[in-house]
Amino acid sequence: MGNNPEYIGKDEVREQLVQSARQVFARYGFKKTALDDIAREAHKGKSTIYYYFKSKDEIFKAVIEAEAEIRAKSINAQIAQIEDPKQKLKTYIYVRMQSLKMVGNYYEAIKNDLLDNLYFINTLRTNHFDAEVDLVKDMLIEGIVKGIYTIQNPELTAKTIVTLLQGFEVPLILKNLSDEELQKSVDEMLNILFFGIVTKK
Numbered sequence: 344m345g346n347n348p349e350y351i352g353k354d355e356v357r358e359q360l361v362q363s364a365r366q367v368f369a370r371y372g373f374k375k376t377a378l379d380d381i382a383r384e385a386h387k388g389k390s391t392i393y394y395y396f397k398s399k400d401e402i403f404k405a406v407i408e409a410e411a412e413i414r415a416k417s418i419n420a421q422i423a424q425i426e427d428p429k430q431k432l433k434t435y436i437y438v439r440m441q442s443l444k445m446v447g448n449y450y451e452a453i454k455n456d457l458l459d460n461l462y463f464i465n466t467l468r469t470n471h472f473d474a475e476v477d478l479v480k481d482m483l484i485e486g487i488v489k490g491i492y493t494i495q496n497p498e499l500t501a502k503t504i505v506t507l508l509q510g511f512e513v514p515l516i517l518k519n520l521s522d523e524e525l526q527k528s529v530d531e532m533l534n535i536l537f538f539g540i541v542t543k544k
Contacts, residue, residue, distance in 0.1 A: 357395050360385050361405050368406055369447040378402075403448070410446035411471060417442050428486030429537070435482065437529045439508060440515055441522065472509075476501045504536070 363385035367376050378399055382389045396402040421438045425431040443450050480501035486492035494500050511532075520528065 364402050365406050410449050414442045428491045475505045
């Protein structure tokens with residue numbers, strides 16, 4: 344099925360619609376965007392959009408999911424080459440928060456309090472929670488093996504860290520912190536975190 348040109352073509356059209364919608368939603372915001380705007384940006388008829396998506400909410404959901412994937416790839420690329428567990432965790436947290444600005448529609452959805460109206464944003468965060476916990480847990484276990492961290496339950500610690508980071512997203516966006524202010528906030532967060540998990544030497 345994956346090699347069938349018909350399916351490949353459909354995937355390409357859907358991707359084109361999502362990328363066009365990303366640009367339009369970022370330009371006008373969710374409420375002011377019309378499906379006609381997305382069709383015009385994609386150089387497609389509105390009927391093509393309805394072939395792939397039932398509503399504006401559904402195409403916005405696809406946009407948010409695409410941005411989540413972009414963000415995850417950016418984070419993984421930044422931490423992939425780092426060997427020191429402390430530096431890896433620090434970089435992960437910093438890039439994770441900084442990368443919010445890369446995904447403008449997700450950023451604006453939270454900033455404009457669309458979470459109450461677009462439940463799928465919260466659903467998306469929940470769906471990605473387990474994957475993010477696994478990533479953090481792996482970093483913590485690596486630190487335990489190298490004698491950097493003393494943690495009794497790395498999975499519980501990872502869940503706590505990810506929960507705290509998700510809670511930090513909204514105030515970060517509302518305050519619109521500069522990169523320097525963000526770095527200071529992350530450093531302070533890590534100072535508090537490491538006080539309890541770094542091995543005393």
